[in-house]
Amino acid sequence: MFHLSSMINWIQLILLLLVLLITWYFYKFYIRRWLSPLQKIPGCPYHPIVGNMLEVRKSEAMTSTIKWMKDLKSKIIRFYFFGGQERLLVADPDIFRHVLVTNSKNYVRYGIGLKLLDWMDIQPLFVLSGENHHVIRKVSNPAFSLQALYACDFGFLEMVPVFNEKALSLINQWSEIITDNENGADIGVQMGLSGLTLDVICKCGCEYELQAIENIKTYDVERFPEYVKQHWSKDNFHCSFLDLLPFSKHMPFKRNKRLSEDIAYVKKLATTIIQKKEHHLKESGKYPHKDILSILMSARDEEGLGLSDKDLFGQILGFLIAGYETTSTSMTWTLLQLAQNPDIQDKVRSEVQQVLGTSTTEITPGHLDKLHYLTCVIKETLRLLPPITSLFRKSLHDDKFKDYDIPAGTIIGLHIGALHRLNWEDPDRFNPERFMTSTEEDSKKFLPFGFGPYMCIGNKFAYMEMKTVLALLVKNFKFTMVPGYTFRRVTSIVMRPSPSLVLRVTKV
Numbered sequence: 001m002f003h004l005s006s007m008i009n010w011i012q013l014i015l016l017l018l019v020l021l022i023t024w025y026f027y028k029f030y031i032r033r034w035l036s037p038l039q040k041i042p043g044c045p046y047h048p049i050v051g052n053m054l055e056v057r058k059s060e061a062m063t064s065t066i067k068w069m070k071d072l073k074s075k076i077i078r079f080y081f082f083g084g085q086e087r088l089l090v091a092d093p094d095i096f097r098h099v100l101v102t103n104s105k106n107y108v109r110y111g112i113g114l115k116l117l118d119w120m121d122i123q124p125l126f127v128l129s130g131e132n133h134h135v136i137r138k139v140s141n142p143a144f145s146l147q148a149l150y151a152c153d154f155g156f157l158e159m160v161p162v163f164n165e166k167a168l169s170l171i172n173q174w175s176e177i178i179t180d181n182e183n184g185a186d187i188g189v190q191m192g193l194s195g196l197t198l199d200v201i202c203k204c205g206c207e208y209e210l211q212a213i214e215n216i217k218t219y220d221v222e223r224f225p226e227y228v229k230q231h232w233s234k235d236n237f238h239c240s241f242l243d244l245l246p247f248s249k250h251m252p253f254k255r256n257k258r259l260s261e262d263i264a265y266v267k268k269l270a271t272t273i274i275q276k277k278e279h280h281l282k283e284s285g286k287y288p289h290k291d292i293l294s295i296l297m298s299a300r301d302e303e304g305l306g307l308s309d310k311d312l313f314g315q316i317l318g319f320l321i322a323g324y325e326t327t328s329t330s331m332t333w334t335l336l337q338l339a340q341n342p343d344i345q346d347k348v349r350s351e352v353q354q355v356l357g358t359s360t361t362e363i364t365p366g367h368l369d370k371l372h373y374l375t376c377v378i379k380e381t382l383r384l385l386p387p388i389t390s391l392f393r394k395s396l397h398d399d400k401f402k403d404y405d406i407p408a409g410t411i412i413g414l415h416i417g418a419l420h421r422l423n424w425e426d427p428d429r430f431n432p433e434r435f436m437t438s439t440e441e442d443s444k445k446f447l448p449f450g451f452g453p454y455m456c457i458g459n460k461f462a463y464m465e466m467k468t469v470l471a472l473l474v475k476n477f478k479f480t481m482v483p484g485y486t487f488r489r490v491t492s493i494v495m496r497p498s499p500s501l502v503l504r505v506t507k508v
């Protein structure tokens with residue numbers, strides 16, 4: 001008589017599991033890969049467990065992707081994530097268009113800030129896709145569209161004074177550090193700009209005076225940047241094995257304790273701000289239309305329904321996160337370029353002096369329109385050093401890129417950094433003049449804000465803020481390199497110089 005229970009003893013069970021595990025391993029890491037249609041796309045050698053991630057982690061930001069593409073002579077390549085997961089990297093302008101615009105419905109966002117979403121249960125605009133994204137984007141557009149803003153009594157025209165006010169605070173602070181020292185002083189410009197953008201986005205976003213410029217070292221002010229850095233920076237290139245473990249958030253790590261405290265702090269702050277606005281509504285019967293939050297709070301759909309408190313909380317937090325470090329890092333990179341290229345810095349200063357005249361201290365939207373050369377300098381910085389270096393998407397259905405079949409479920413990294421370095425003439429040279437006469441073709445290979453339905457909603461806001469602040473800084477100060485300062489480009493969501501940029505600043 002055949003008795004299954006008597007045959008399978010523990011040793012046999014373990015052996016069976018081992019055989020299954022080895023079969024699964026060989027299938028996953030060796031066989032399945034060879035059956036994939038993506039095999040036709042050029043790819044680098046990789047490790048079956050860590051893929052190409054060690055090289056990504058060790059090298060300076062952007063360099064591994066650009067090197068692989070140059071070596072393989074292709075602007076679409078295969079690379080492997082932890083666990084040997086097959087992915088694509090793209091720097092081809094036509095494929096960028098295809099994914100972001102022409103066939104954008106077939107692609108959803110992949111892997112941004114997922115850990116935090118899991119913890120906080122919020123859905124900011126920049127993580128949403130499809131219909132959910134469309135609904136929130138529609139509600140948010142009025143807060144960012146120039147056309148609408150010019151016609152209303154709120155918006156950027158009100159925000160430019162905020163950019164001026166915060167730039168002047170920073171100028172005063174730096175002037176005090178320099179005092180009358182004609183050799184100037186070595187100033188942590190990256191830290192100063194970080195405080196400035198944080199103040200700007202808190203005031204324009206929700207009328208909140210954080211005063212980070214004055215108090216950058218205080219606990220509350222440090223908390224927000226730290227929260228963004230530590231907890232939103234786990235993306236497709238920059239997470240550790242620990243982050244990938246499903247139970248990592250339940251482990252008694254110090255950083256998990258800190259995360260809970262930070263989340264509690266940020267939640268409390270956002271709730272206080274929203275409650276203050278609601279109180280104002282009860283008192284006065286209308287929202288003071290001065291900031292992004294008020295506009296979102298008064299938005300109604302066709303059925304007269306507004307955003308829930310949870311949605312408001314998620315959106316406002318999302319705008320603070322998305323609008324803060326991207327802009328401060330772009331200004332930091334621009335000052336670094338100006339310090340490295342004194343002729344270009346002089347040219348910017350001449351333009352600012354010409355447009356503003358000697359007596360004007362406050363910049364208006366009219367002035368901003370005339371600062372053409374400064375705009376080219378900012379664009380050239382965003383081309384060479386885009387703060388967001390890649391956008392990840394996942395295909396919903398089968399698709400085709402040129403001659404390659406792309407199966408449903410493929411993860412694609414649209415590499416903005418490589419797009420900007422592999423499609424321009426003399427790409428590594430800082431040459432703002434190239435933007436003086438840019439063509440339709442050029443716009444396809446310059447996408448620091450993305451493109452299509454998910455394009456950065458705050459791009460006009462960012463340009464205006466950067467132009468106002470940089471014009472005032474260059475008008476008041478001269479920036480040169482501190483002898484011996486060297487840096488590496490590092491990325492945790494935003495690509496920044498490390499160590500933090502210090503420049504020698506003298507009064508003009």
Ligand code: HEM
Nearest residue numbers: 125126322323326327330388448449450454456457458462
């Ligand atoms: C130089 C500064 C900035 C850069 C380089 C930048 C870059 C980007 C990029 C590349 C995206 C597209 C993401 C994607 O396609 O998945 C994006 C989206 C977004 N950005 Fe920005 N950004 C900047 C400033 C700002 C500012 C100042 C704000 C808000 C005040 C902002 C708010 C957003 C939001 C809400 C989204 C999501 C848009 C959507 O999904 O519809 N950004 N940004």
